[in-house]
Amino acid sequence: MNVLAILPPDRWMEINLLDTLRRHYCDNLHVFHYPGGMGQLGSSIWRDTRDELNREILCLARSLRAAGRLDLIFCIVYDDFLLVETAKQLRDLGAPMINYHVDMAFQWYRVIRTAPYFDVMAVAQMTNAEFLTPYNPSIHWMPMAANPDFYHSRAALSISYQHDVSFVGSFNPYRRAHIADCVKRGVTPVVCGRGWSDEAPSPYRFEWDLHKISHDLRYYGLPRLKAEGIKSLTDPLKRKYARQHAFEELIGPDFRPPCSDEVLPQIFRSSKVNLGFSDTGWHSDGHVIPSENLQCRLRDFEVPMSGGFYLVQKAPGHDDYYKIGEEIETWSESEELAAKATYYSRNVKVAERIREAGQQRALQSHTWRHRFDELFGRLKASGRLV
Numbered sequence: 062m063n064v065l066a067i068l069p070p071d072r073w074m075e076i077n078l079l080d081t082l083r084r085h086y087c088d089n090l091h092v093f094h095y096p097g098g099m100g101q102l103g104s105s106i107w108r109d110t111r112d113e114l115n116r117e118i119l120c121l122a123r124s125l126r127a128a129g130r131l132d133l134i135f136c137i138v139y140d141d142f143l144l145v146e147t148a149k150q151l152r153d154l155g156a157p158m159i160n161y162h163v164d165m166a167f168q169w170y171r172v173i174r175t176a177p178y179f180d181v182m183a184v185a186q187m188t189n190a191e192f193l194t195p196y197n198p199s200i201h202w203m204p205m206a207a208n209p210d211f212y213h214s215r216a217a218l219s220i221s222y223q224h225d226v227s228f229v230g231s232f233n234p235y236r237r238a239h240i241a242d243c244v245k246r247g248v249t250p251v252v253c254g255r256g257w258s259d260e261a262p263s264p265y266r267f268e269w270d271l272h273k274i275s276h277d278l279r280y281y282g283l284p285r286l287k288a289e290g291i292k293s294l295t296d297p298l299k300r301k302y303a304r305q306h307a308f309e310e311l312i313g314p315d316f317r318p319p320c321s322d323e324v325l326p327q328i329f330r331s332s333k334v335n336l337g338f339s340d341t342g343w344h345s346d347g348h349v350i351p352s353e354n355l356q357c358r359l360r361d362f363e364v365p366m367s368g369g370f371y372l373v374q375k376a377p378g379h380d381d382y383y384k385i386g387e388e389i390e391t392w393s394e395s396e397e398l399a400a401k402a403t404y405y406s407r408n409v410k411v412a413e414r415i416r417e418a419g420q421q422r423a424l425q426s427h428t429w430r431h432r433f434d435e436l437f438g439r440l441k442a443s444g445r446l447v
Contacts, residue, residue, distance in 0.1 A: 063089045063130040065122055065156075068137040070094040072322050073359060077208045078161075081429040082135075084210065086437070089130055093118055095142055102141060103272035115147040126154045133446065134158045136179075139171040140280070148178040157181075157445040159436065161203060165189050166356040167341070170281045170288075172196075180445050183436060186356045186378065192288040203436055204378065205359045206429045207366035213424065215326040216367040220413070224251045225406040227332040229320065230360070232256025235351075236338050237311060239395050244313035246399035250336060251315045253328070258316050329369030333406045336398070337361065337373030357382070362427045365389060365419035370412040372401055382427060388419040 064087050068074055083090050095114050101107040125131040134156050136143070151158060161183040162172055169189035176182055176196040183203040184190055190200050226243075230236065231254045240250065285293035320328060329335050339355040355376035364371040365388070373379070375391035383389045390405065392398040405412040440446035 062086050063091075063125065063132045064135055065091045065093065065125060065131060065133070066135045067093045067095065067118060067143075068135075069097050074137065076211050076322060077206070077359070077429050078137075080208055080210065081433060085430055086433060091121065091125060091130075093121060095138070097142075102276050103270035111142055112144070114142075115144050119147060119150055122151055122154055122156075126156065131156045133440075136160045137163065138175075139168070140174040141171060143175050145174050145178075148175040152178040157440055159183055159440075161185070162193075163205070164356075165193075166354045169193055170285055173284060174280060180443075181436070181439065188354065188356055188377070189288070192284070201436060201439055203432050204382070204427075205357060205362055206427045206432050207359070207362035207423060208429055209366060209424055212326045212329075212363055212366040213368075213420075215323070216330040216369075220368075221331060222333055222409075223331040224328075224333065226250040226334045226336065226402050227253070227328060228336040228338075229253045229325065229328060230338070231319075233341055235341055239338065239398060240314060241311055242395040243399045243402065244311070246396070246403075248399050248402045249313045249315065250402075251317060251332075253317045253320045255319050257311075257314075325363065326367035329364045329367040332369060333409060333412060334402050335364045335369045335371050336402065337364070337371060339374040339376035361389075362423055365416070366423040366427070368416055368420045370405060370416040371419060372398070372405065374398075383419060383422055387415060388422045390415060 064082060066079060066082065068078075079090065079092060095118075096110075122131060122134065131154065134151060134154075136159065138160060148158075157180045158178065159181045160172060160176070160179045162169070163185040165184050165186040165188045169192055172182065173193065173196045176193065179197060179199075181199050181201050182193060182197045183201045184193070185203060185205050187202055190202075194200055226248055228236075228240065228250050229252075233256075237257075240252065243250065282293075337358070337360055339357065340351050340353075355374065357376050357378040361371070361373060361379070361382065365383070371389045373389060373391055375385075375393050379385060379389070379391060385391050390401055392401055405415075437446060
């Protein structure tokens with residue numbers, strides 16, 4: 062199969078999606094990387110660059126089609142980058158088109174303008190899928206997964222524990238509040254990621270962009286208001302305020318710089334307990350305020366696939382993927398998080414039985430090859446893919 066992939070140059074996409082496509086499906090995989098631009102719409106330079114890149118996409122797709130080397134277009138793209146006219150002209154080439162949306166909890170609406178031109182809108186979470194359906198009824202649930210050729214193969218067979226409790230991920234106020242509560246209860250995790258200290262500042266900086274605000278109100282304001290009500294206005298403002306809120310330095314955790322993807326499997330494997338957060342929420346006046354918009358994430362499959370014990374905030378979907386308490390463990394409140402982290406870090410044999418079962422489940426059911434088989438099977442059943 063000859064595939065054109067249009068997606069940002071994120072490392073996780075290379076490790077998981079592109080590597081799987083190359084290994085198992087593609088005779089030729091043509092990759093078009095575009096720089097992310099959601100927060101740059103106010104820049105006329107960025108918009109000119111976006112327009113030129115859209116022209117380049119069309120030129121590449123047409124040349125591949127003319128050469129008989131375009132059987133499928135696979136995208137991970139928002140309307141912020143992909144222009145409606147570009148989507149129309151790509152559709153006219155006749156190759157089936159898929160757009161994979163990986164943040165349905167908070168950004169479901171950022172694909173509604175181009176959604177009608179895709180054969181399938183694949184979604185990593187079914188959250189808000191009912192709001193996307195009017196723009197394209199062909200919704201396909203394609204949960205996150207993990208690539209065993211990366212995570213399983215890089216994890217050592219023998220366990221040599223380096224950490225009792227660890228968390229790998231960037232700073233946000235919600236995570237900080239829960240980790241602070243863990244510290245109060247005697248749990249002091251190793252934390253690797255950006256934004257937790259001045260030495261590794263967060264790359265996510267919010268600035269008020271009047272052009273982007275007017276753009277979003279014009280194209281997404283009414284659809285969001287109809288779907289989400291007044292929360293569509295208040296919740297983003299609360300999150301943006303929380304990101305800028307200044308916090309005193311959190312004492313207790315062992316904060317470390319971001320780690321490379323190549324060492325992730327070893328960190329997961331060498332930690333007695335790996336923490337996971339399914340909500341981003343926000344923090345206000347010393348209290349954790351959940352967004353109640355939880356979603357399963359890539360980490361839910363990376364950790365078990367690597368052979369790590371996973372203690373994750375319970376979200377819709379976890380019961381579909383794993384046997385809770387047997388293959389992974391979940392938590393709902395800070396007190397439960399700290400109690401379970403303490404218990405499993407002290408009862409290693411119990412945790413090892415769960416981590417081994419979780420790894421087998423991930424290998425048997427949650428590889429990207431499983432996901433692509435179902436996705437491509439749907440296209441073949443509809444006659445859109447040979």
